Amino acid sequence: MPGPFATHEVFNQPPPLEDVNLFTSDKALLEAVEREGGGEAAARLKAFGSVAGSAEALERGRLANEHPPRLSTHDAHGRRRDTVTYHPAYHELMRASCGEGLHSSVWADLADSGKASRPGAHVRRAGAFYMAAQMEAGHCCPITMTNAAVPVLLLEPGVAKEWVPRVLPFAYDPSFAPAAEKTAVTLGMGMTEKQGGTDVRAATTKAEPVGARGSGAEYIVTGHKWFMSAPMSDAFLVLAQAEGGLTCFLMPRFLPDGSVNALHFQRLKDKLGNRSNASSEVEFAGAHAWAIGEEGRGVPTIIEMVTHTRLDCAVASAGLMRSALANAIHYAEHRTVFQKKLVDQPLMSQVLADMALEVEAATALSFRLARSFDRTSDASAGAWRRVMTPVSKYWVCKIAPALVAEAMECLGGSGYVEEAPLARIYREVPVNSIWEGSGSVMALDVLRVLQREPEAARSVMEELGAAAKGDARLRHAHERIEGLLHEPALLDQRGRLLVEALALLAAGAILKAHAPAAVADAFVASRFGGGGKQTYGQGLERADTRAILSRASPNRA
Ligand SMILES: Cc1cc2nc3c(=O)[nH]c(=O)nc-3n(C[C@H](O)[C@H](O)[C@H](O)COP(=O)(O)OP(=O)(O)OC[C@H]3O[C@@H](n4cnc5c(N)ncnc54)[C@H](O)[C@@H]3O)c2cc1C
Numbered sequence: 001m002p003g004p005f006a007t008h009e010v011f012n013q014p015p016p017l018e019d020v021n022l023f024t025s026d027k028a029l030l031e032a033v034e035r036e037g038g039g040e041a042a043a044r045l046k047a048f049g050s051v052a053g054s055a056e057a058l059e060r061g062r063l064a065n066e067h068p069p070r071l072s073t074h075d076a077h078g079r080r081r082d083t084v085t086y087h088p089a090y091h092e093l094m095r096a097s098c099g100e101g102l103h104s105s106v107w108a109d110l111a112d113s114g115k116a117s118r119p120g121a122h123v124r125r126a127g128a129f130y131m132a133a134q135m136e137a138g139h140c141c142p143i144t145m146t147n148a149a150v151p152v153l154l155l156e157p158g159v160a161k162e163w164v165p166r167v168l169p170f171a172y173d174p175s176f177a178p179a180a181e182k183t184a185v186t187l188g189m190g191m192t193e194k195q196g197g198t199d200v201r202a203a204t205t206k207a208e209p210v211g212a213r214g215s216g217a218e219y220i221v222t223g224h225k226w227f228m229s230a231p232m233s234d235a236f237l238v239l240a241q242a243e244g245g246l247t248c249f250l251m252p253r254f255l256p257d258g259s260v261n262a263l264h265f266q267r268l269k270d271k272l273g274n275r276s277n278a279s280s281e282v283e284f285a286g287a288h289a290w291a292i293g294e295e296g297r298g299v300p301t302i303i304e305m306v307t308h309t310r311l312d313c314a315v316a317s318a319g320l321m322r323s324a325l326a327n328a329i330h331y332a333e334h335r336t337v338f339q340k341k342l343v344d345q346p347l348m349s350q351v352l353a354d355m356a357l358e359v360e361a362a363t364a365l366s367f368r369l370a371r372s373f374d375r376t377s378d379a380s381a382g383a384w385r386r387v388m389t390p391v392s393k394y395w396v397c398k399i400a401p402a403l404v405a406e407a408m409e410c411l412g413g414s415g416y417v418e419e420a421p422l423a424r425i426y427r428e429v430p431v432n433s434i435w436e437g438s439g440s441v442m443a444l445d446v447l448r449v450l451q452r453e454p455e456a457a458r459s460v461m462e463e464l465g466a467a468a469k470g471d472a473r474l475r476h477a478h479e480r481i482e483g484l485l486h487e488p489a490l491l492d493q494r495g496r497l498l499v500e501a502l503a504l505l506a507a508g509a510i511l512k513a514h515a516p517a518a519v520a521d522a523f524v525a526s527r528f529g530g531g532g533k534q535t536y537g538q539g540l541e542r543a544d545t546r547a548i549l550s551r552a553s554p555n556r557a
Contacts, residue, residue, distance in 0.1 A: 014334035022131040023049025025554045028360050032367035038123030045127045048100050052135040061136030063089035064276035071268045082265045084232050084278045093139040097132045098172035103146035126315045126370035133319035137428045138276030142186045142230035148308030149187040156292040158216045178254035179234045188233035190225035207240040217291050221284045231280040244295025248302045251289035262287040273427030310393040313432040317400040318362040324407035324425050325359050326554035331411045351537035353545035356552035357523045361507035362396045383459035394442035395503030397433035406536045443495030467509035473528035477505045518547035
């Protein structure tokens with residue numbers, strides 16, 4: 001125990017927010033998992049919530065970010081090494097999340113029944129992933145990519161047969177060795193090049209067949225990637241130009257003869273946040289890779305991976321928002337200012353409750369989206385997934401940075417220092433909006449659905465219309481969106497307006513149907529009541545902030 005100070009006592013400071021069960025202390029999460037079909041995993045999620053919220057795990061998160069990964073390009077004698085060394089805490093975080101199956105659990109049925117996914121699997125995984133992001137967000141990158149790569153691997157039977165069984169074990173093996181010798185593997189992806197990230201068709205990396213061409217064939221890949229995260233992954237899904245156009249490849253770190261493949265890492269990015277995760281610049285100096293899908297089908301082939309990572313961006317951002325909110329409420333519950341607890345100061349309770357509503361909405365939207373990934377055979381779920389993946393990714397990831405900044409302010413000066421988790425969360429959150437399709441790209445994706453799959457958009461609008469029926473303000477919001485859709489000439493300019501309106505309406509409808517009245521009424525009144533608020537703590541004069549906050553408190557009895 002640290003001793004007392006000689007000059008003063010420490011009081012009116014909160015105890016650390018640690019050893020809190022991230023599942024049982026989070027009512028919105030508990031309810032979302034149950035509502036969307038993951039309830040039978042409650043005991044397992046409770047156990048993981050205890051691990052992810054433990055003081056030990058949070059300390060590992062701090063260490064993994066304070067000691068970022070280091071690249072070693074060559075050995076002392078000039079031979080290439082191309083290895084990245086991580087702090088042991090990073091490996092422990094990976095071990096915890098992979099041990100929980102976050103990199104593969106939704107595909108577990110492939111091993112026994114050959115079916116792609118079991119009911120509720122995405123919701124259950126989302127529940128644990130939401131907590132893993134709170135434990136430490138950077139290590140979630142390889143976890144997400146590994147999970148999301150599986151549906152792409154499945155497209156080429158030869159590749160699937162070899163690689164899917166390696167992905168499935170609930171284990172983590174960080175050794176730098178051929179995949180066949182390892183107990184578990186992780187996968188990454190390389191799409192972004194210097195001259196084009198969003199516009200991946202601008203890729204200049206070339207692929208030449210070794211012999212035969214086409215899906216499953218071996219190619220030699222020459223070129224670069226400007227961002228390729230988790231470089232110690234065992235293989236990467238990579239886009240390169242073959243004769244027939246942009247093509248998707250699986251590029252392993254080791255070749256079948258046990259030699260190291262020609263992936264030459266140039267440097268690691270020095271990033272704003274996400275520091276525990278390595279993001280490399282890499283050259284492929286004649287690296288071997290195997291085609292997945294036919295030549296020219298690169299984008300349609302890899303798109304399923306991208307769609308899965310977008311779900312994770314929304315879920316992780318909602319988790320990080322929850323973490324920031326929990327820290328803000330915890331502080332306000334313990335800090336006295338002008339003879340009153342901060343949480344009871346009217347302006348502070350308005351700010352905190354307003355943030356809690358945003359977290360409720362982000363959580364509700366993310367888990368509703370996860371359910372649509374579980375029900376791929378159901379047409380309306382398919383439509384929801386198609387339309388609401390970019391909508392949810394856009395909105396949840398965009399509101400997160402502002403919410404975390406406000407949460408930081410709730411802790412005053414202590415919020416701004418590195419010992420508190422808020423500073424790290426603040427640096428972390430913007431990345432979810434940038435990667436896997438940034439804001440405007442999400443809006444463009446929604447516009448693409450309207451053009452090419454109008455029946456999907458109609459299905460979502462009908463569902464939202466039915467949900468909005470009982471509330472005049474939601475009904476009005478629905479009519480407004482219908483109005484936007486009926487002015488297609490202006491939609492290109494109004495893409496973001498449309499996406500935001502859809503997200504808000506969907507969140508409002510879910511909360512109205514399922515959240516306690518205090519939450520639902522305050523959300524609808526403050527988001528659809530016509531006020532022009534731009535910052536937190538407005539529009540809740542009539543709300544039951546005490547009820548909203550007692551539900552959101554991490555110290556809830
Ligand atoms: C930490 C980190 C890790 C990453 N890891 C990986 C990885 O592992 N693998 C990988 O492949 N990539 C990775 N990326 C790259 C990331 O996916 C790209 O940065 C992102 O897709 C944007 O591409 P870009 O940087 O080329 O930006 P640009 O394509 O130049 O886009 C710049 C801006 O323009 C906007 N924009 C683009 N097109 C339009 C349009 N038509 N209309 C309006 N606005 C538009 C975009 O939304 C964006 O805001 C990573 C990025 C980061 C920050």
